[in-house]
Amino acid sequence: AQTVTQSQPEMSVQEAETVTLSCTYDTSESDYYLFWYKQPPSRQMILVIRQEAYKQQNATENRFSVNFQKAAKSFSLKISDSQLGDAAMYFCAYRTAGGTSYGKLTFGQGTILTVHP
Amino acid sequence: KAGVTQTPRYLIKTRGQQVTLSCSPISGHRSVSWYQQTPGQGLQFLFEYFSETQRNKGNFPGRFSGRQFSNSRSEMNVSTLELGDSALYLCASSSGLSGGPLTDTQYFGPGTRLTVL
Numbered sequence: 427a428q429t430v431t432q433s434q435p436e437m438s439v440q441e442a443e444t445v446t447l448s449c450t451y452d453t454s455e456s457d458y459y460l461f462w463y464k465q466p467p468s469r470q471m472i473l474v475i476r477q478e479a480y481k482q483q484n485a486t487e488n489r490f491s492v493n494f495q496k497a498a499k500s501f502s503l504k505i506s507d508s509q510l511g512d513a514a515m516y517f518c519a520y521r522t523a524g525g526t527s528y529g530k531l532t533f534g535q536g537t538i539l540t541v542h543p
Numbered sequence: 544k545a546g547v548t549q550t551p552r553y554l555i556k557t558r559g560q561q562v563t564l565s566c567s568p569i570s571g572h573r574s575v576s577w578y579q580q581t582p583g584q585g586l587q588f589l590f591e592y593f594s595e596t597q598r599n600k601g602n603f604p605g606r607f608s609g610r611q612f613s614n615s616r617s618e619m620n621v622s623t624l625e626l627g628d629s630a631l632y633l634c635a636s637s638s639g640l641s642g643g644p645l646t647d648t649q650y651f652g653p654g655t656r657l658t659v660l
Contacts, residue, residue, distance in 0.1 A: 459647075529592075531576070534585075
């Protein structure tokens with residue numbers, strides 16, 4: 427079974443600074459997808475960024491980028507120029523590509539990000 | 544496009560009762576997945592429906608069931624409620640088709656907060 431681990435229960439950053447959230451996963455599969463979701467106090471889960479395992483290039487979405495290290499099974503999220511609106515719980519998630527794991531995302535335990543003005 | 548909607552947003556029940564939660568996916572999406580979120584267990588996958596068929600199921604007791612209608616709307620039912628069923632229940636919709644994370648990304652609703660007394 428796949429597992430996702432987020433080793434940082436809480437992180438904090440000053441507004442306009444950069445912060446990196448860590449995520450590691452365990453899988454025996456070679457093809458899969460990885461995601462970062464954000465859950466603000468409203469509890470609405472919002473997609474931040476996604477990555478295909480077979481793509482070497484790291485995904486980027488505006489101020490958000492990932493460092494995907496497939497051999498190390500690591501998928502960290504970097505937030506540049508942090509804003510107050512980035513404060514939320516961040517979840518790393520894994521999904522098998524194809525097979526029978528339809529619709530199943532496996533989530534890490536989450537990292538609470540606090541942004542200080 | 545309108546996002547994923549869930550009703551009701553809040554629900555209070557007593558032990559032994561049953562409850563039905565509803566989820567309306569994004570227009571055109573045929574897959575609906577359900578998740579349970581608790582402080583202790585985090586986010587756990589319940590099941591996934593695609594074109595009115597359950598394709599995948601997590602490790603939950605038979606008290607948890609679901610169904611999907613021809614318009615892709617889905618309902619989740621929990622019978623004989625227990626205190627431990629108190630949680631935020633999230634549904635997510637996607638195309639349900641293979642083809643990479645861009646086509647099969649899950650978009651979440653705001654959740655239903657269930658409290659069992």
